[in-house]
Every structure is written in C-alpha cells, then in structure tokens.
Amino acid sequence: MSTPTPDSGSTAGGVRQRSRQYLRQILDAFRDRPRARLLVLVGIPAFVLLLFFILPLAYMVWLSFHDGMPPASLTLENYLNVVTTDLYLRVVWRTTVLTVQTTALVVILGYTLAYSMARFSKRTTLLLLLVILPFWTNYIVRMYALINIFSRDGLLDWMQIVTGLAQDPSGIMYTHTAVLLGLTYVWLPLATLPFYASLTNMDDNLIEAAKDLGAGPIETFFTVTLPMTKNGVIGGIILVAIPTFGAFVTPTLLGGTDQLMIGMVIENQFTEAFNWPFGSALSVIVSAFVVLMLLVAVKFGASDVVTRRSDTQ
Amino acid sequence: MIPSTIERFVDRRGRAIGLGLMWAVIALLWIPIGIVTLMSFAADRALAFPPDEFTLRWYREFLQNDAAIDAVFTSLQVSVIATLITVVLATILSYAIAKYEFPGKGVIQLIVTLPIIVPLVVVGVAMVLFFGVINVGTGFWSVVIAHVVRTIPFAALIIIPTMLRFDETLEEAAKDLGADELDVFVNVRLPNILPGIVAGGLLAFTISFNEFVYTYFVRDTRTETLPIYLWNQIRFEASPEVNVISVVFLLVAVGMILLALAITNVQRITMR
Numbered sequence: 263m264s265t266p267t268p269d270s271g272s273t274a275g276g277v278r279q280r281s282r283q284y285l286r287q288i289l290d291a292f293r294d295r296p297r298a299r300l301l302v303l304v305g306i307p308a309f310v311l312l313l314f315f316i317l318p319l320a321y322m323v324w325l326s327f328h329d330g331m332p333p334a335s336l337t338l339e340n341y342l343n344v345v346t347t348d349l350y351l352r353v354v355w356r357t358t359v360l361t362v363q364t365t366a367l368v369v370i371l372g373y374t375l376a377y378s379m380a381r382f383s384k385r386t387t388l389l390l391l392l393v394i395l396p397f398w399t400n401y402i403v404r405m406y407a408l409i410n411i412f413s414r415d416g417l418l419d420w421m422q423i424v425t426g427l428a429q430d431p432s433g434i435m436y437t438h439t440a441v442l443l444g445l446t447y448v449w450l451p452l453a454t455l456p457f458y459a460s461l462t463n464m465d466d467n468l469i470e471a472a473k474d475l476g477a478g479p480i481e482t483f484f485t486v487t488l489p490m491t492k493n494g495v496i497g498g499i500i501l502v503a504i505p506t507f508g509a510f511v512t513p514t515l516l517g518g519t520d521q522l523m524i525g526m527v528i529e530n531q532f533t534e535a536f537n538w539p540f541g542s543a544l545s546v547i548v549s550a551f552v553v554l555m556l557l558v559a560v561k562f563g564a565s566d567v568v569t570r571r572s573d574t575q
Numbered sequence: 576m577i578p579s580t581i582e583r584f585v586d587r588r589g590r591a592i593g594l595g596l597m598w599a600v601i602a603l604l605w606i607p608i609g610i611v612t613l614m615s616f617a618a619d620r621a622l623a624f625p626p627d628e629f630t631l632r633w634y635r636e637f638l639q640n641d642a643a644i645d646a647v648f649t650s651l652q653v654s655v656i657a658t659l660i661t662v663v664l665a666t667i668l669s670y671a672i673a674k675y676e677f678p679g680k681g682v683i684q685l686i687v688t689l690p691i692i693v694p695l696v697v698v699g700v701a702m703v704l705f706f707g708v709i710n711v712g713t714g715f716w717s718v719v720i721a722h723v724v725r726t727i728p729f730a731a732l733i734i735i736p737t738m739l740r741f742d743e744t745l746e747e748a749a750k751d752l753g754a755d756e757l758d759v760f761v762n763v764r765l766p767n768i769l770p771g772i773v774a775g776g777l778l779a780f781t782i783s784f785n786e787f788v789y790t791y792f793v794r795d796t797r798t799e800t801l802p803i804y805l806w807n808q809i810r811f812e813a814s815p816e817v818n819v820i821s822v823v824f825l826l827v828a829v830g831m832i833l834l835a836l837a838i839t840n841v842q843r844i845t846m847r
Contacts, residue, residue: 383597398781402809
C-alpha cells in the first residue's frame with residue numbers, strides 16, 4: 263500500500279519517497295528474521311551502554327589493583343593505603359556523617375512538604391512546578407546562589423545584623439554547616455517526588471478507618487501513613503544518599519579544602535595528583551558503598567523503587 | 576501513647592500548620608534563586624547584600640563576552656546532538672522492551688538505569704580512563720558520548736511507559752487493513768507515542784544542557800560548555816557576570832518546563 267503524499271512531485275517529496283523506499287527495504291529484510299530484528303533494536307543501545315559505561319567501570323576496577331598504569335604489577339596497596347592513612351579514614355568518616363545528616367534533613371523537610379501537598383492542597387500542578395523548577399535549575403547555579411547567601415556580607419549576615427542576632431558576622435562559607443545546607447538544598451526537591459507519589463497512591467480510607475477506631479492524627483500518622491509510604495521513603499533516601507556520598511561539586515564550592523569529601527579526593531587524584539590507580543581504588547570503594555546501600559534498601563522492600571520509578575501514576 | 580490534648584490540637588490546627596510549613600519549605604527552595612536574580616542587577620563588583628545600586632552592566636558584558644557566548648553555543652551543539660542520539664537509542668530500546676520478550680530483558684533494563692545510580696564522579700573518572708585506553712581521548716565527541724550515557728536512562732524511563740500504554744490491537748487493525756510495517760509505525764504507533772518521545776527528549780536536553788561532572792572529566796580545553804565556563808568563573812574569577820549566567824540557566828529551565836507543559840502533563844515529567 264502506498265501512502266498518498268501531497269507533495270510527491272517536489273524534490274523534498276521525492277527525497278521522502280526515496281528514504282521511505284530504503285526504510286521499507288530494510289524492514290522487509292528483517293521481516294522474516296525476528297531474531298536479527300531484535301538484535302538490532304536491543305543490540306545498538308545495549309552496545310553503546312556496554313562500551314561507554316560498563317567497560318569503563320570494569321577497567322577502573324581492574325586498574326585499582328595495579329601499582330601504576332598497566333602493565334604494572336598487581337597489588338592491593340591502593341586499598342591498604344586508604345585503610346591505613348588517617349587522612350583518608352577521616353575523609354570517609356566525614357563523608358558518611360554528611361551523607362547521614364543530609365539524608366535525615368531531606369527526609370524530614372521533604373516528607374513534610376510532600377505530606378502537605380498531598381493532603382491539604384488542591385493546587386497540585388502549581389506546587390509540583392514550584393518544587394521541581396529549582397531542581398531543573400543548573401546544579402552549579404544553585405551552589406552559586408548559596409554562595410551569595412552564605413558568604414561574608416551575604417543575605418545570611420545581613421539578616422543576622424537586621425535581627426540583631428550578631429553584630430559582625432562573617433558568613434558560614436567553608437564550614438561543615440555550609441556543605442550540609444548546600445547538599446540538603448540540592449536534593450530536597452528530588453526526594454520530595456517519591457514521597458509525594460507514595461502519599462498520593464495511598465488509600466485514604468485507611469486513615470479514615472484509623473480515625474474511626476479512635477486514633478488521633480499523630481498516632482494515625484505513625485501507625486498507618488508512615489508504614490504505608492515506606493517504599494517512597496526508602497526511594498527518597500536512596501536518591502539522596504547515593505549522590506551525596508559521591509558529591510564533589512558542593513563540598514568543593516562551599517566547603518573548600520577544610521571540608522574534604524571522598525568525591526573531592528577522587529577528583530584530585532585524577533586532575534592533580536595523577537595517581538589514577540589510587541583514584542580508581544577510591545572510586546571502587548564509593549561504588550561498593552552504593553551497592554551496599556542498594557542491597558540494604560532492596561532487603562527492606564524497595565526493589566521497585568530502585569529499578570523502575572515509572573509505576574507512580 | 577500520645578496525650579489526647581496534643582492529638583486534639585493537631586486535629587484542629589494540623590491543616591494550617593501543614594500548609595504553613597509547606598509554603599515555608601517552598602520559600603526556602605526559591606529564596607536562593609531569587610537572590611541570584613536580584614544580584615545579577617547589583618552594581619557592586621563584590622557580593623554584598625543588599626545591593627546599593629542596580630545596573631544592566633553585567634548583562635551587557637555577558638553579551639559582549641566572546642568566551643561566554645562561545646560556551647553557550649558549545650553547550651547547545653553538544654546538547655542537541657546528544658539529545659537526538661539519545662532519543663533514537665531510547666526509542667528503539669523501548670520499542671523492543673515493550674513489544675518483545677527476550678532472554679536478558681531484565682539485565683538490559685537494569686543496565687539502562689545504572690547510570691542514574693552510580694555516582695557521577697565515579698563514572699566520570701572511569702570514562703576518562705577508558706576513553707584514553709580505546710583512543711577516543713578527551714574532546715567534543717567524548718563529551719557528546721558522555722552526555723548520551725547520562726541522558727539515556729532518563730529518556731528511556733519516560734518513553735518505556737508510553738510504549739507499554741500503546742494499544743497493540745491498533746497495529747493489528749492497521750495491518751488487517753493492508754498497511755505494511757513502515758506505514759504502521761509511522762502512521763499508527765508514532766503519533767500515539769510521540770508525546771512520550773518529545774517529553775523524553777526535553778528531559779534529555781535539559782539534563783545534557785545542565786550536565787557538569789561527566790563533562791568536567793572528558794572534555795578538552797577547547798570544549799567549554801556553559802556549566803564548565805560557570806565553574807571556572809566561580810573558582811578562579813568570581814565576576815558579577817556569574818549571576819547573569821545563572822539567570823540564563825534559570826530562563827532555560829523555565830522555558831523547557833513551559834515547553835514540556837505545552838505538550839504533556841507535569842506529572843509525567845516530574846514523577847517519571
């Protein structure tokens with residue numbers, strides 16, 4: 263069957279006709295070869311991810327067991343170096359502390375936000391936009407926005423002077439607090455979405471039932487709402503904890519060299535120290551930590567959240 | 576057990592408290608963005624709040640700064656190319672996943688989502704290592720490849736559900752009426768899945784346009800995207816122009832959201 267094209271006489275139409283002809287020939291060639299067709303459809307994207315994503319990671323793991331660029335001899339020295347050096351242990355510890363603190367803050371703020379959006383407000387579209395737009399704004403821009411606020415003579419200092427809390431504040435740049443607030447600010451919108459999704463998916467009748475049985479709003483929240491939205495909470499925690507543990511932009515811009523996180527040390531090993539095997543070992547440690555977090559999450563029943571977040575509608 | 580007086584208080588005032596907290600958190604999300612926009616009009620060279628005087632000077636300097644404008648165009652080039660490649664790859668993969676059963680399907684779906692999960696800095700260094708080994712090295716095309724890897728998962732996560740929602744019987748009907756495979760795809764399936772594909776493409780473009788960490792590792796000195804330019808400015812110069820570039824990113828984000836709103840619903844993009 264030929265499709266009638268209104269402009270088949272013109273050159274553009276001719277090109278279109280001809281390209282359709284070629285496409286049709288290609289499809290005809292695959293018609294009776296379902297396997298070959300599948301191989302092309304799946305194979306091309308899979309090949310791209312394999313070559314440019316999986317293989318690089320595999321190579322990095324391999325490199326982390328060498329004492330120099332290959333062909334160097336195999337060694338465990340890079341890993342031993344991490345666990346025997348005070349500096350690196352302290353960096354790993356600080357990274358862990360910041361990750362836990364950030365995640366806790368984000369869960370509290372984000373869940374409050376999502377709860378009110380889902381329960382008390384009807385302007386869903388507007389609110390979702392208000393939450394997601396800051397997240398769609400460039401990461402570095404958001405960091406710079408915070409520099410505007412945290413630095414000496416910034417908004418924070420001005421507010422302290424106006425309210426009389428401090429006479430001569432000098433900002434909070436390059437402190438633990440600055441990095442913590444920065445990371446929280448960045449990930450808050452992202453975590454709010456799974457919270458919100460699980461809250462809207464929840465059956466409201468359960469809340470009514472709890473009330474009928476005599477539970478107050480707080481008791482209902484802790485015995486019904488929170489357990490019912492457990493998967494959303496775990497999803498949010500994963501979405502925040504993983505990028506926070508590997509963060510390097512935020513601590514570099516807001517924390518400087520005083521607040522080293524492991525992501526910064528990795529970056530430094532590659533761009534300044536040029537100790538690539540050691541940087542690789544640190545990367546493997548970060549990845550192992552992430553895998554561990556995911557396994558724990560899956561054990562708590564969040565496999566859906568990890569592998570596909572498309573079932574929220 | 577919670578005292579009943581507290582329960583009664585929350586019962587009566589919960590809504591007001593909840594809405595108050597909600598708007599407070601939303602305000603916290605927007606204050607930094609408002610401040611950046613305000614500061615882009617501040618006359619002072621140094622960051623100081625509140626600004627004494629307002630000016631358009633930094634906007635003029637930005638528009639006359641060749642390096643900054645070059646960075647904008649480099650970013651656009653990278654993002655347009657990466658988005659086109661991503662949309663094609665994500666669409667054919669989603670088509671296969673929605674239409675066929677095959678061994679290893681679960682593994683493929685896992686591999687597609689992995690780039691979202693592995694920390695950016697880890698993938699960034701792994702890419703620069705491996706690109707060196709296979710002689711791709713650093714540069715424009717390395718950046719494009721990195722952006723494709725970064726955006727495929729997000730595009731696929733939006734396009735796959737659209738494909739799954741497509742009613743296969745429509746295709747059967749078209750075939751019964753004599754349409755061949757190409758006609759079926761172009762005239763029946765494509766119009767049905769197009770909103771999903773466009774939404775996936777918009778998201779891919781936005782992520783690519785904002786992408787920094789992968790780019791930072793695999794670029795060469797000549798390939799300076801706007802986020803890289805911004806990073807260098809903040810780290811080494813900190814001129815007031817940085818506020819202006821921030822506003823440019825803001826406008827792009829708002830523009831993309833509006834565009835997305837015009838063709839699809841918010842839920843689809845934000846909830847994935």
